[in-house]
Amino acid sequence: MSNELKYLRVSNDAVDDAAELQRRIADDGYLFFKRLVSPDKLWELRREMMSVIQQVGWLVADTDPMDGIADINMRYTEGDNEYSAGYAEVYKIENFHRSAHWPEYLDIVEKMTGAPVMPHPQKVARIWFPKYTEHTTPTHQDFVHFQGSYDNITCWAPIGDCPIELGGLAVIPRSHKVNRVLDHHFSLGAGGLIVDETAHDEIDPVWHTADYEAGDALFFPALTIHRALPNYTDDKLRLSLDNRYMLVGDNIAEHMLEPHGPSQLSWDDIYLHWRHEDLKFYWRKFDNRVVERDMSYSDKGFAEAIDLARAGDKDAIFMLQRSIKNARDRVNLDEALAVLNELGVPLE
Ligand SMILES: O=C(O)CCC(=O)C(=O)O
Ligand SMILES: [Fe+2]
Structure with a gap:
């Protein structure tokens, strides 16, 4: 592993010791387990998801879908309509949603909290193309995206093996101790918001990650600073889960009751061909407090992008072009168009 990256501490020795897990997550701001779930369950889920990914044309035809060999002419990401078209098919898979309810994940989150x-209704899969590194998920705290409560726990898990070069997740231990949401700024990467981890004296910005294997799982609360590593492979897709868990009865932001935005689906679309009823609208049985989504983080990012684009920043111009092309971030679309016209740059 390179000098800048250290290995995550493995907590398998404490899986049955709730008090110790609570101490470690309070101190370190994360918990990492090897093979928390039987790898076979992940391989089975991978087969199902990668087969759909091949059907939508993102894998090289006639390769084994388990190898995840990407057609690199198809590099799309969140925010692209083409990404949404493929992601929607993956997002309909019943077992993908069910995986967030696997008892192995739920039990350990109950112990650490x-x-x-319960899992948030909104589940998230990431399908990451190789050599598309400028779109890598930048350094952030999850609260700006998922909101609701600082007590939410994210579970990041590769669907298959994920060695460092495939671009797994990295965290800064103890960074949650800042105990507040830090200033996030415009970024081209997924989620669109970045925090500068070096700008805060309380944070020692040492990044920790792992050569993840199928079944491994990394958990962290909503204020822990983290990012994805770039997918430097020549031709492999990175496929992973990042699901969120909440304390029953806690606050949940309204958008987390909806399917993940890039899928562009409604629950009825998703449920159309499901074989079981038990997980359909399961959260309605729980008495959680729904709170309004706070748009200030993304609004600020967009306003910064407008200013940066005016100053000629290529990433910001690209983001504005993308939001116009995909014409669904209705927010501020007119402003984006005006800036690009002003600059005389083409819309694509
Ligand atoms: O997998 C990624 O690229 C981003 C994941 C992430 O930020 C998360 O799990 O919260
Ligand atoms: Fe995140």
Whole structure:
């Protein structure tokens, strides 16, 4: 592993010791387990998801879908309509949603929080193309995206093996101790918001990650600073889960009751061909407090992008072009168009 990256501490020795897990997550701001889930369950999920990914044309035809060999002419990401078209097919897979409810994940989140928990309705899969590194998920705290409560726990898990070069997740241990949401700024990467981890004296910006294997899982609360590593492989897709868990009865932001935005689907679209009923609208049985989504983080990012684009920043111009081309970020679309016209840059 390179000098800048250290290995995550493995907590398998404490899986049955709730008090110790609570101490470690409070101190380190994360918990990492090897093979928390039987790898076979992940391989099976991978087969199902990668087969759909091949059907939508993102894998090289006639290769084994398990190898995840990407057609690199098809590099798309969140925010592109082409990404949404493929992601929607993956997002309909019942077992993908069910995986967030696997008892292995739920039990350990209950132990580390010491309370009854449930998965957020919104599940997230990431399908990451190789050599598309400028779109890599930048350094951030999850609260700006998922909101609701600082007590939410994210679970990041590769669907298959994910060695460092495939671009897994990295965290800064103890960074949650800042105990507040830091200033995030415009970024081209997924989520669109970045924080400068070096700008805060309280944070020692040492990044920790792993050569992840199928079944491994990394958990962290909503204020822990993290990012994805770039996918430097020549031709491999990175496929992973990042799901969120909440304390039953806690606050949940309204958008987390909806399917993940890039899927562009409604729950009825998603449920159309499901074989079981138990997970359909399961959250309605729980008495959680729904709170309004706070748009200030993304609004600020967009306003910064407008200013940066005016100053000629290529990433910001690209983002504005993309939001016009995909014409669904209705927010501020007119402003984006005006800036590009002003600059005389083409819309694509
Ligand atoms: O997998 C990624 O690229 C981003 C994941 C992430 O930020 C998360 O799990 O919260
Ligand atoms: Fe995140």
